Amino acid sequence: MKALQKVSKFLSDYTSIVVIAIAVITFLVPGMMSWVNYKLFVDFVANKFTNQSIIIGIIMFSMGLTLTAQDFKILAKRPFDICVGAIAQYLIMPFLAFGITKVLGLSDGIGLGLILVGCCPGGVSSNIMSYLCGGDVAFSVGMTTVSTILSPFMTPLLVSYLASGAHISIKALPMFVSIVETVILPVAIGFLLNYLFGKKKTFMELQKIMPGIAVLGLACVVGGVVSSQGSKFFESGIVIFVAVLLHNGLGYLLGYGAGKLVGMNTAKKRTISIEVGMQNAGLATNLATTTAQFASTPESAIICAVSCTWHSISGTLLAGAFALKDKLSEKKQNN
Numbered sequence: 001m002k003a004l005q006k007v008s009k010f011l012s013d014y015t016s017i018v019v020i021a022i023a024v025i026t027f028l029v030p031g032m033m034s035w036v037n038y039k040l041f042v043d044f045v046a047n048k049f050t051n052q053s054i055i056i057g058i059i060m061f062s063m064g065l066t067l068t069a070q071d072f073k074i075l076a077k078r079p080f081d082i083c084v085g086a087i088a089q090y091l092i093m094p095f096l097a098f099g100i101t102k103v104l105g106l107s108d109g110i111g112l113g114l115i116l117v118g119c120c121p122g123g124v125s126s127n128i129m130s131y132l133c134g135g136d137v138a139f140s141v142g143m144t145t146v147s148t149i150l151s152p153f154m155t156p157l158l159v160s161y162l163a164s165g166a167h168i169s170i171k172a173l174p175m176f177v178s179i180v181e182t183v184i185l186p187v188a189i190g191f192l193l194n195y196l197f198g199k200k201k202t203f204m205e206l207q208k209i210m211p212g213i214a215v216l217g218l219a220c221v222v223g224g225v226v227s228s229q230g231s232k233f234f235e236s237g238i239v240i241f242v243a244v245l246l247h248n249g250l251g252y253l254l255g256y257g258a259g260k261l262v263g264m265n266t267a268k269k270r271t272i273s274i275e276v277g278m279q280n281a282g283l284a285t286n287l288a289t290t291t292a293q294f295a296s297t298p299e300s301a302i303i304c305a306v307s308c309t310w311h312s313i314s315g316t317l318l319a320g321a322f323a324l325k326d327k328l329s330e331k332k333q334n335n
Helices: 002-013 015-028 030-037 051-064 069-077 079-104 108-119 125-132 137-162 172-197 201-207 210-232 239-261 266-277 281-290 299-334
Strands: 039-042 048-050
Touching: 002 015, 002 210, 015 030, 015 210, 015 299, 030 051, 030 210, 048 051, 048 281, 051 137, 051 172, 051 210, 051 281, 079 108, 079 137, 079 239, 079 266, 108 137, 108 239, 108 281, 108 299, 125 137, 125 210, 125 266, 125 299, 137 172, 137 266, 172 201, 172 281, 210 281, 210 299, 239 266, 239 299, 266 299, 281 299
Parallel strands: none
Antiparallel strands: 039 048
16 A cells, blocks of 8 residues: 555656656557547447546546545635636636637637637646645635536536537537536545545545546546547647647636736635646547537547647646746745
8 A cells, every 4th residue: 555655646746757758658659548548338418438538537536535525614715716716717718719719710620629628627637736836725626626516517508609600519418418427426426435434544545546546547548639639630730739838828827817816825826827727628538529519520629639638748847837936936045
């Protein structure tokens, strides 16, 4: 158990290296991670359930295992912070994606994919990034929890609204069901188990392994995405990368600005920056590749895949930059 915990800590400390390594190796050897995309079954609303869906569920389950009743009490005591975070999450990224789609003149399929990424909740790995950069972890978990709980309603509605100008029919129900299956249900099960067994020593020891499992899960999702879509990354030209970089980078900047606007401290500003800019692009990719209505726009999955890969990398780089800034400041003060 101790050995597994050490491995988990190593993976958490070097998330960016692990994710980048898997992405690069998979790009060179796509077959290595092809198992992630194997279809398991088709449910009643024509969503394909793949190994990727299971992995995302495991990541969300690991997040649920960290949630306690106390976390929700903290959220209740900090309604303003959470409210600002939720509003920023579902205003900045969706409408930023819509604006970039129009400014760059993206095709309907690629634009739809970027809008889908923008309308998804914050990524679970953002909690790890907030921890690594000295952010407000409770606030991070709270934002991720609230945006995730709202996602079955907000994601389909916003995608339907913002993509209404495209020649594509978006139905909210399949997306709603998919998010409940792969996000809400695993988080709820994890929370319930923590509520029932959280004080038991064995369970507490197991919890220490979950961050490493979440990092491995994230690396597998990125690997699966690169395996299925990596060869297509450059088919649509540089415009996809420009769109993803703008969306992600401006998300970080505007998220930080939102925190500054309402007078948040440094830790909270860093947290809201990462939470807003770092979307659950793995979920977006899963929706784009498994929900039947996206079958007519396969290019949507490409930009979701690029976003999934880049958000995972940029989030760790930003967290590292924040941490480095703290170390330099501390060193300067000591001198």
